[in-house]
Amino acid sequence: xxxxxxxxxxxxxxxxxxxxxxxxxxxxxxxxxxxxxxxxxxxxxxxxxxxxxxxxxxxxxxxxxxxxxxxxxxxxxxxxxxxxxxxxxxxxxxxxxxxxxxxxxxxxxxxxxxxxxxxxxxxxxxxxxxxxxxxxxxxxxxxxxxxxxxxxxxxxxxxxxxxxxxxxxxxxxxxxxxxxxxxxxxxxxxxxxxxxxxxxxxxxxxxxxxxxxxxxxxxxxxxxxxxxxxxxxxxxxxxxxxxxxxxxxxxxxxxxxxxxxxxxxxxxxxxxxxxxxxxxxxxxxxxxxxxxxxxxxxxxxxxxxxxxxxxxxx
Numbered sequence: 001x002x003x004x005x006x007x008x009x010x011x012x013x014x015x016x017x018x019x020x021x022x023x024x025x026x027x028x029x030x031x032x033x034x035x036x037x038x039x040x041x042x043x044x045x046x047x048x049x050x051x052x053x054x055x056x057x058x059x060x061x062x063x064x065x066x067x068x069x070x071x072x073x074x075x076x077x078x079x080x081x082x083x084x085x086x087x088x089x090x091x092x093x094x095x096x097x098x099x100x101x102x103x104x105x106x107x108x109x110x111x112x113x114x115x116x117x118x119x120x121x122x123x124x125x126x127x128x129x130x131x132x133x134x135x136x137x138x139x140x141x142x143x144x145x146x147x148x149x150x151x152x153x154x155x156x157x158x159x160x161x162x163x164x165x166x167x168x169x170x171x172x173x174x175x176x177x178x179x180x181x182x183x184x185x186x187x188x189x190x191x192x193x194x195x196x197x198x199x200x201x202x203x204x205x206x207x208x209x210x211x212x213x214x215x216x217x218x219x220x221x222x223x224x225x226x227x228x229x230x231x232x233x234x235x236x237x238x239x240x241x242x243x244x245x246x247x248x249x250x251x252x253x254x255x256x257x258x259x260x261x262x263x264x265x266x267x268x269x270x271x272x273x274x275x276x277x278x279x280x281x282x283x284x285x286x287x288x289x290x291x292x293x294x295x296x297x298x299x300x301x302x303x304x305x306x307x308x309x310x311x312x313x314x
Contacts, residue, residue, distance in 0.1 A: 002277040004049035007261040010201025012151045012172050014117065016080055016262045018255055019276060020052035021045045022205060025268035026067040027060015030211065030219055035067055037269045042071035044270040046078050048277055052262050054175070054205070056084035056122055057107060069112040076113055083107045084122035084155060086136065093126045097139035104143055119143070120153040120175050125161050125307025133169045141170070153201070157306040158313040159190035166194055173201030175264075178303070180257060181207045182235055182250050182292055183228060186301045190313075192259055205264040207254040214247045215240075223306075228299045235292050242288045249288070251279040 006015040024030070026038045042053070053072070055064050065083060072079055085103040086095045094103075100121075108114060119140055124132045132154065140152040154165055155175035162174050174195060180187035187204070195202050212218040212232035224232070239246035254263040267273050305314040 002048065002280045004277070004280065006051075009151075009203070009261045010173055010195070011199040012201055014080055014151065014201075016052040016203075017050045018262055019050055019251070019280070020054055020203065020262040020264040021050050021273075022264040022266040023053055023055035023064050023068050024059040025064075025266045026055070026071075027062075027064030029059055029064075030266060030268065033268050035070070038067045039071040040270045041267050041273055042068065043075070044273045045267060046075055048273065050273070051078060052080045052082065052203075052264070054082040054118075054203070054264050055111075056087065057103060057110075058084070058087045058089070058122060061089060062106075062110060065107055065110040069110050073112060080117045081111060081113060082118035082120065083111065083116055084120045085140075086124065087122040087126070093123070095121060095124070095127045095131055095136040097135050097142075100136060100139040101143065104148055108148065115148055115150065117150045118153065118173065119149045119151075120155040120173075122155055123307065124154050124156045124165065125158045125311040127308070129161060129165060129311065132165055137169050137171065153203075157303065158311050159186065160313055161307075161311045163191045163194045166191075166198065166200055171200060173203060173261075175203045175205060177205035177264075178209055178224075180204050180254060180260070181209050182213055182253050183209050183232055183296050184300055184302065186303070189301075196259055202260050203262050203264060204254055204257065204260040207251045207263050207265055208247055209250075211266075213250040223304045225299075225302060225304060228302050231295050231299050234295045238291055238295065239288065242285060244285070244288060245275070245278075248275065248279045248282050249284055249292075251276060252282055252284055253289075255279060 143149045151172040153173035236246040
């Protein structure tokens with residue numbers, strides 16, 4: 001039995017599981033999935049003590065929210081439910097106050113609940129920083145005052161923009177992805193110090209670098225540059241030579257971060273949930289970790305462009 005640990009998310013008082021359920025696979029983002037499998041994954045996670053479930057209307061273009069809502073029926077109170085607003089398709093973004101409100105109402109209906117524990121503006125780099133600070137976040141705060149949202153945050157890829165908004169606006173947490181795992185650790189250079197100073201919660205996503213650090217490899221749409229892909233493949237092969245599961249090693253590494261409250265990892269079936277839980281009790285061989293660090297060193301701050309040019313870290 002793997003015992004799930006919990007951490008307080010910044011100043012929110014919420015106790016979130018150190019392993020969080022990334023629900024994007026429920027929207028078929030990594031391949032086709034049956035509703036039965038999706039429900040089984042959610043219930044297996046709940047039974048194990050995982051309580052943070054993160055989704056978005058963008059995942060599966062509302063399919064992930066619909067499936068998660070069905071799977072949580074009767075057990076909603078066991079979950080800390082997080083969704084997002086602002087991104088709705090590959091090129092469909094709307095961070096206006098009116099759309100924030102309608103988005104939340106739609107998400108509540110799909111998720112079959114009357115409240116969201118966490119709400120994040122999704123991929124904020126696709127609009128101007130000032131809109132997020134002056135329009136989007138105030139609209140989210142209004143929904144918070146109405147009791148529809150408990151805590152609010154921001155998410156996106158470029159670390160400098162996330163740090164800037166967190167510094168200038170009142171947010172409760174930040175969700176960052178693909179900036180802290182075996183391949184890259186620039187999160188602590190550009191974002192973590194700002195959040196620690198202000199007591200803002202930090203959620204880390206994509207510990208597997210969007211499945212790059214897995215035996216099956218990344219999906220076609222993974223945007224990582226070729227040199228990062230090669231390093232990832234080398235790390236996977238190295239782990240196998242050591243008799244270690246690369247996905248478990250990658251997740252274990254992220255779980256040891258001293259400030260991150262929860263690490264979100266995509267889960268698409270009961271077996272995947274159980275495999276992720278193994279990371280809780282699987283220490284990393286120091287010699288293996290040293291060799292991984294050597295492979296990753298040349299790409300340890302390599303990211304890619306995302307959003308408006310003015311917001312990109314590249």
